[in-house]
Amino acid sequence: MNLLLQVNMSSGHSSAPPKETSIGILAAAVSRLEQTQMPIIFGSGTLVTVLRQMADEFPFPVDKILSNPRLFEPLITRFMERNPLTNAIIRTTKALTIFEAGIKVNVIPSVAKATVNxxxxxxxxxxxxxxxxxxxxxxxxxxxxxxxAFDPLPISPYDDKALGYQLLRQTIQSVFPEVNITIPGTCLGNTDSRFFTNLTTGIYRFNPYYVQPEDLKSFHGVNEKISVQGYENQVKFIFELIQNADTDQEPVSHLHKL
Known part of the structure; x- marks a missing residue:
């Protein structure tokens, strides 16, 4: 959702300012919005399944904690909300992206606007x-x-009968043999995949690319890039995915047809 917040007040000369201005009122509003996080939503989505499936990849006692996510929910969520990336998995996030007000240094603006994503x-x-x-x-x-605005899409199936998910898993294991497990997750970025909801319930957002911590800082920012090897892996992955999907033999019984 892209939400516009707007404050309309009387304009005037900066030499005799009122107690509150449109900028001040709006700034206080978005400050409260930034300082107050949305509630944690733990049991909905793929998170519980993800934690259980990846538990064996961690040493004791983390493996026991992840194997029982509902029992250790307060501990897990406290850890996840420390990092912006994992915090975005357990709650709705909001970001102030545009702030507009004023056109002259000595004029109090009558309108102040802010866009929140x-x-x-x-x-x-x-x-x-x-x-x-x-x-x-x-x-x-x-x-x-x-x-x-649009409501979140339904969660796509990811069990052993979901053909699309199994095709992705098969291709991941082929292109990235060093990967031990394949688990479902949450795509934090918005994509055009929502336009395919009238065609299928199996919509999977996956980028076959190793993302390093330093890469995250460049997304939509300065020096956004991809490595040559990463680009080659993407091409190889898409090529093999198409080949794996183009078969008369179904790998598993499934709910959806391509």
Missing amino acids: FRIHSGQTVQEVLELTKNIVADNRVQFHVMT
């Missing part, structure tokens, strides 16, 4: 997030305008 957790809806946002801002002078 939300990535809605699969366990929430647009309406729920909008109501939470209004309660956090808690200022009737701030207007809310939904620019674009």
Whole structure:
């Protein structure tokens, strides 16, 4: 969801400013929004399955904790919310991306606007997030305008009968033999895959590329790049995925047809 927050106040000369201005009111509103995180949603989505499936990859006692995620939910979520990447898996995230106000140094602007980008957790809806946002801002002078929004897509099947998921797993093991396990996950980025919901319930977002911690800082930022080897692996993966899908023999019984 892209949400526009707007404050309309009287304009005037900066030599005699009012107690509050449109910029000040809006700045306080988005500050409250930044400082207040959305509620943790732990049991919805793929997270519990992911933790259990990857538990054996960790030494004791982490393996026991991940094997019993519901029992150790407070400990796991406390650890995950320390990192922005894993924090985005357990709750809806929000980011202030555009702030617009003022045109002249000695004029108090009558209008201040801010755009907030939300990535809605699969366990929430647009309406729920909008109501939470209004309660956090808690200022009737701030207007809310939904620019674009859509509810999270249904979770695609990832069991042994899901043909699409099994094709991905087969190809991953072929192209990346060093990978021990393949597990489902959550795609944090928005993609065009939502336009395929009228064709199938099996929609998988996967990028066959090793992402290093330093790579994350360059996404949509300075020096965004991909290594030559990473690019070659992507081409190889897509080629093999198409070949694996082009077969008369079905690898497993499944719910969906390509």
